[in-house]
Amino acid sequence: xxxxxxxxxxVGGASFALEYALYWLLYWLGLxxxxxxxxxxxxxxxxxxxxxxxxxxxxxxxLGRQALLYLLLVLFNLLASNVVLYALxxxxxxxxxxxxxxxxxxxxxxxxxLYRKVIYR
Numbered sequence: 001x002x003x004x005x006x007x008x009x010x011v012g013g014a015s016f017a018l019e020y021a022l023y024w025l026l027y028w029l030g031l032x033x034x035x036x037x038x039x040x041x042x043x044x045x046x047x048x049x050x051x052x053x054x055x056x057x058x059x060x061x062x063l064g065r066q067a068l069l070y071l072l073l074v075l076f077n078l079l080a081s082n083v084v085l086y087a088l089x090x091x092x093x094x095x096x097x098x099x100x101x102x103x104x105x106x107x108x109x110x111x112x113x114l115y116r117k118v119i120y121r
Contacts, residue, residue, distance in 0.1 A: 007056040008112050011048065016104055019044040023100055033089060033096040034082050041081065045074045057120035069119045077107050
C-alpha cells in the first residue's frame with residue numbers, strides 16, 4: 001500500500017499542477033473563477049482516471065463500472081469544490097487563487113480512500 005500511496009501522490013501532484021495551471025490561466029484570461037474551476041477540473045479528470053487505473057492501482061476491473069463510479073465521484077467533487085470555493089471567495093474573502101488550493105487539498109484527502117476501496121478495487 002505504501003508504494004501505491006506514493007504513486008497516488010505522484011499522479012495527484014502532476015494532476016494538481018496541471019489543474020492549477022489551467023485554472024490560473026483561465027482565471028487570468030478573465031473567465032469567472034467558478035467557470036475556470038469547472039473547466040480545469042473536468043479537463044484533468046480523464047487523464048487522472050486512466051493513469052490512476054493503470055499505474056497507481058493496477059486495476060483490471062470492469063472499465064465501464066469504474067468509469068461510472070469515477071464520473072459520479074468527479075461530479076460530486078466538482079459540486080463540492082464549487083460550493084466551497086464560492087464560500088471561501090464570497091464569504092471569507094479568500095482570494096480565488098488561494099481558495100482553489102484549499103479546495104484541491106480537501107478533495108485529495110478523501111479521493112485516495114474512495115479510489116482504493118470503491119472504484120479500483
